[in-house]
Amino acid sequence: MVAYKTLDQLDVAGKRVLVRVDLNVPMQDGKVTDATRIERLVPTIEQLAKAGARVVLLSHFGRPKGRHAPEASLGQLAEPLSAALGGRKIAFGDDCIGPEAERVVDALKDGEVALLENLRFHPGEETNDPAFASALAKLGDLYVNDAFSAAHRAHASTEALAHLLPSAAGLLMQAELEALGAALEHPERPVAAIVGGSKVSTKLDLLNSLVGKVDLLVIGGAMANTMLLARGAEVGTSLVERDMLDTARAIFAAADKAGCTIVLPEDAVVAAKLTAGQATETVAIDRVPADLMILDAGPKTVAAIVAKLEGAKTLVWNGPVGAFEFPPFDEGTNAIAQEVARLVQAGKLLAVAGGGDTVSAMAHAGVIDKLSYVSTAGGAFLEWLEGRELPGVKALAS
Numbered sequence: 001m002v003a004y005k006t007l008d009q010l011d012v013a014g015k016r017v018l019v020r021v022d023l024n025v026p027m028q029d030g031k032v033t034d035a036t037r038i039e040r041l042v043p044t045i046e047q048l049a050k051a052g053a054r055v056v057l058l059s060h061f062g063r064p065k066g067r068h069a070p071e072a073s074l075g076q077l078a079e080p081l082s083a084a085l086g087g088r089k090i091a092f093g094d095d096c097i098g099p100e101a102e103r104v105v106d107a108l109k110d111g112e113v114a115l116l117e118n119l120r121f122h123p124g125e126e127t128n129d130p131a132f133a134s135a136l137a138k139l140g141d142l143y144v145n146d147a148f149s150a151a152h153r154a155h156a157s158t159e160a161l162a163h164l165l166p167s168a169a170g171l172l173m174q175a176e177l178e179a180l181g182a183a184l185e186h187p188e189r190p191v192a193a194i195v196g197g198s199k200v201s202t203k204l205d206l207l208n209s210l211v212g213k214v215d216l217l218v219i220g221g222a223m224a225n226t227m228l229l230a231r232g233a234e235v236g237t238s239l240v241e242r243d244m245l246d247t248a249r250a251i252f253a254a255a256d257k258a259g260c261t262i263v264l265p266e267d268a269v270v271a272a273k274l275t276a277g278q279a280t281e282t283v284a285i286d287r288v289p290a291d292l293m294i295l296d297a298g299p300k301t302v303a304a305i306v307a308k309l310e311g312a313k314t315l316v317w318n319g320p321v322g323a324f325e326f327p328p329f330d331e332g333t334n335a336i337a338q339e340v341a342r343l344v345q346a347g348k349l350l351a352v353a354g355g356g357d358t359v360s361a362m363a364h365a366g367v368i369d370k371l372s373y374v375s376t377a378g379g380a381f382l383e384w385l386e387g388r389e390l391p392g393v394k395a396l397a398s
Contacts (some may be wrong), residue, residue: 039389146170151392196319296322
């Protein structure tokens with residue numbers, strides 16, 4: 001793991017501290033629909049403010065593609081952020097560099113917080129432009145990265161800026177790195193992984209990485225259909241990637257060579273269409289009707305997975321095992337998640353989940369606060385699981 005400084009190692013009193021956060025939260029009709037990312041930033045902001053720092057928050061929002069887009073303004077996040085901070089006043093700057101940003105930052109007193117406008121209104125952010133990074137650095141004395149979810153991007157605010165100012169990881173970044181390190185870098189064995197989702201092709205690097213790191217790999221969701229078809233099972237009208245069958249067989253071979261056991265569904269919940277309220281059947285995996293599709297793991301599969309997890313010490317989970325957005329096809333994911341939570345709460349399992357729809361699935365199952373750690377990072381979580389070096393983390397190396 002990269003050696004990095006933490007907040008406790010910075011003298012922040014009276015200093016302008018640039019904090020890279022991730023306020024790219026879902027919104028509908030001007031309202032935040034999931035404030036998890038905002039809430040997880042609170043400890044870092046509060047610790048810095050209480051220590052007398054002048055806190056300057058930097059973030060992206062949406063994909064404005066280097067132009068000023070009113071619908072992507074971070075101004076609409078100032079109020080939700082203030083609410084999360086217990087009503088703390090948030091000064092807002094209409095730009096993230098230049099005279100307007102300097103005016104807002106210069107007006108800050110010790111312990112106060114400012115939020116600057118969307119970094120991606122400037123093309124230099126995503127191109128990691130040195131001049132743009134320098135303009136950001138001019139606003140601060142210290143740099144803190146608390147945006148693990150953006151750490152897989154070598155952008156000006158996540159990579160270049162860390163080289164221009166004394167830097168450290170924020171509390172959220174630290175928590176993410178410690179949780180992920182415990183899960184795969186120095187885990188207690190046996191180690192299990194659950195990987196779900198729709199396509200093998202989108203998680204090929206992940207599967208190839210995991211078979212060399214874990215003892216047990218559970219494959220669920222629609223991607224399991226491709227793996228089943230590669231082993232000769234008929235999967236009806238289920239979503240499959242027929243051009244990935246040789247790749248699936250190569251994954252089986254790599255797992256055998258590495259001593260990793262792959263677990264596939266034994267039974268499945270099937271229906272004619274992927275819509276809520278469909279009439280369903282539960283069938284053995286070798287008895288899927290030709291005119292129906294697999295949409296969830298069946299009860300025997302759930303029981304088999306839970307039984308195997310009883311013997312594991314560490315679990316990494318990415319992706320649901322069924323189409324959880326459409327009840328009753330959420331039952332498999334819910335049941336496994338609740339059993340995982342039970343093992344965690346009993347002190348028998350360290351379970352880290354994240355990436356893609358996983359956070360929503362864990363929240364839907366009511367276990368998001370009962371697992372060891374649930375990461376709100378999407379792409380960064382996946383790339384870390386794939387064994388890739390994250391630019392935003394590497395830049396923090398002390």
